[in-house]
Amino acid sequence: MIGQTERILELKRLRENQNEPGLNKIFAFTSGKGGTGKTFLSLNVAYSLAEQGKKVLFVDLDSNLSNANIMLNIVATKTIYDFYTEKKLLKDVITEVNPNLHFVFGDSGKLNYPDAHDGLIFKLHSQIISLQNAYDFIFFDTGSGAGKSIVNILLKAGSVVIVTSPEPTAVMDSYVMLKLLNAANFKGEKFVIVNKSIGEDDGRSTFNNLSIAADHFLKNSLTYLGNVQFDMVVSKSIIDQELVIKKHPESEVSKQIKGIGDSINEITHMANIHHTAIIQHH
Secondary structure, three states, X not given: OOOHHHHHHHHHHHHHOOOOOOHHHEEEEEOOOOOOOHHHHHHHHHHHHHHOOOOEEEEEEOOOEOOHHHHOOOOOOOOHHHHHOOOOOHHHHEEEEEOOEEEEOOOEOOOOOOOOOHHHHHHHHHHHHHHHHHOOEEEEEEOOOOOHHHHHXXXXXXXXXXXXXXXXXXHHHXXXXXHHHHHOOOOOEEEEEEEEXXXXXXXXXXXXXXXXXXXXXXXXXXXXXEEEEOOHHHHHHHHOOOOHHHHOOOOHHHHHHHHHHHHHHHHXXXXXXXXXXXXXXX
């Protein structure tokens, strides 16, 4: 049994390490560079987990340039804009696409779209945490770029999933994102998905290049979630506004996406076991 002073110090260390309640459920997808397929992948992985019986909340945080609802061919009648402008609570802008897959859709083209300042992000995070018990996973889909507001959103996640591609510019932008997270003292897990690869070797090589640079210059450890190969079935699914894993479940791309979902599920399961063991120990 630890004393009160020690307990306070421990809680302080936990907060500094960002191990706040519910953070292990939050996976923030980011890329730095646009066009890597970040939203496509995060949507399909979310659907894969929902098909396994997991409850997933997907939050589109691409400020004023959202497209998750477009990719799903859904007209969003309630969006995060209503939350940002204090018209509704976050729970009141959730759309149920199916019983296991819920969305907070973004909005686009608003001339008075509010800036995602620190206070707004804190408010968003507080209400996300209040919803955590209803979900097994919470996905953040951030916008492109590496601005302060995006980094601040990433700091509210337990895990950051960097979606990159074999293009040198995409790898460099991923490294820049890691450098910014390092500077902001992010202590969560960092995962990498390589999208649009020619094959497994191409994906692994791309990850290795990024991982070596991150380890050497940033002292960061990265975990490889896998690769998703380039396939015209992906382009067709985006044009048709259908999830590839739903429309073409037997395609190699869908199998790779399902594998990524399985890995995230296993990682979260092991983290929960570890967290429970720590609580029981104390």
